[in-house]
Amino acid sequence: MLSEFKAFVMRGNVLDLAIAVIIGGAFATITKSLTDDVIMPVVGWLFGGFDFSSxxxxxxxIPESYAGSPTNYAALKEAGVPLFGYGEFITVTINFLILAFIIFLLVRYANKAMARFEKDEAPAADPADVVLLREIRDELKAQRGGQ
Incomplete structure (x- = not known):
């Protein structure tokens, strides 16, 4: 059973999947930072301070012991106040759309590169002298077979 498990884990697909999950996790943090630190502030600036997370x-x-702002989503959530955070959902949805679009672009580029690579590796047409020699060979075979 251990050898079967080792053979399963060492398969190319399993290793590729593990690498993809690790890279995907790292890529997700980059996308989150892109959304939170670059895109959302620009959107907020364009729309006059529009902040989805609020x-x-x-x-x-709100609990009696809570001393923070009643408009601070993160603090209220930490205090255990039940909240319907649709602004946070909008931010997460934007993160997903950005990530999906970037993956689409990567896959599109990879498909084009693979098609170009396969096209470059396609066998070239035989030179005219090779074609002529094959025709002569085939003709000689036909003549010998006919006698």
């Missing part, structure tokens, strides 16, 4: 609906009471 949009939420409080679904329960």
């Amino acid at each position: 949009y939420f609906i409080r679904l329960g009471p």
